[in-house]
Amino acid sequence: MPSKIDWPKAIQPLLKKYKTTKHPLEYKSIYQLLVMVVLSAQDSDRNINTIAPKLFEAFPDMNALSRATEETLFPFISKVRNFATKAKWLIEIAKTIKEDKKIPLTHESLTSLKGIGSKSANVILREAGKPAEGVIVDLHVVRVAPRLGIATGTDPKKIEKQIKEILPQKDWDAGMAMSFHGREICRPTPKCEICLMTPVCHYYNTVIKKLTVK
């Protein structure tokens, strides 16, 4: 493996592969995505996808949600982790925004809302087709990025900073691409034998390759 990887070039196959892959949250509008992103914190996308249809039947848009109370919302989200806190956040967000068309689509305005951190804001912007204002670093990226060698450490903020320094802004969707890659291929037990990143991957070239050569 070359000692210094040209990451803006090396990351392209991964970006290309996942360019049009939609987020695993099964949303039908940006309103639904925003609500599901808030609910999915420390819970699984699968669980949120399961409870979503009934929730959105009862609260089809931001306006309906702005009229919700904790009592009317609880029955639909009681299987979600920290649902009481999340209900408060969602009602506050809906009362602030009021209408779907007023959902703000900048990183700064999204992160000013309760329950929406930098990662969630980046997910919403990506799915809304807005240019990346940050790099999505979730649990998968925290595993994949150091394996690849594009970043070091386990702190999501520091990993995001390193990736932003190494890649041009047009390629900041690399975070989401690494996240999809982590769900599919670079699992906790990585499927290196079918991975397209082996030529540049630090972990593969320093650990796996040596094991398989012996």
Ligand code: SF4
């Ligand atoms: S080569 Fe293996 S460790 Fe490296 S990114 Fe691919 S699956 Fe992950």
